[in-house]
Amino acid sequence: MLFQVEMVVKLPPDIPAEQTADIKMKEKVYAQELQRQGKWRHLWRVAGSYANVSIFDVTDNAELQDLISSLPLFPYMDIQVKPLCRHPSSIRENDA
Numbered sequence: 001m002l003f004q005v006e007m008v009v010k011l012p013p014d015i016p017a018e019q020t021a022d023i024k025m026k027e028k029v030y031a032q033e034l035q036r037q038g039k040w041r042h043l044w045r046v047a048g049s050y051a052n053v054s055i056f057d058v059t060d061n062a063e064l065q066d067l068i069s070s071l072p073l074f075p076y077m078d079i080q081v082k083p084l085c086r087h088p089s090s091i092r093e094n095d096a
């Protein structure tokens, strides 16, 4: 199942810089591992903001919830999820 996930990062300004750097480093390691596994198919920065638009490819809603809620930045993000399905005009047969 494919999902579009939008994440807007809202780190509180009073978190110590060291802690922020540690969270971001852990987030990067986790995000890259999920990309290697093929579960996080696309990761795009939204230009001009501390936000991303991503495409996840997971078995079901429960797996998506599990992956997203395990993100180190999860407590500091506003997240919106949209389920996707194949577009009838798409020429990409392998998608969805």
Ligand SMILES: O=C(O)C[C@H]1C=CC(=O)O1
Pocket (backbone or CB within 6 Å): 007, 009, 027, 028, 031, 043, 050, 051, 052, 073
């Ligand atoms: O920077 C972000 O958009 C937030 C998050 C998503 C992947 C990652 O490494 O950090």
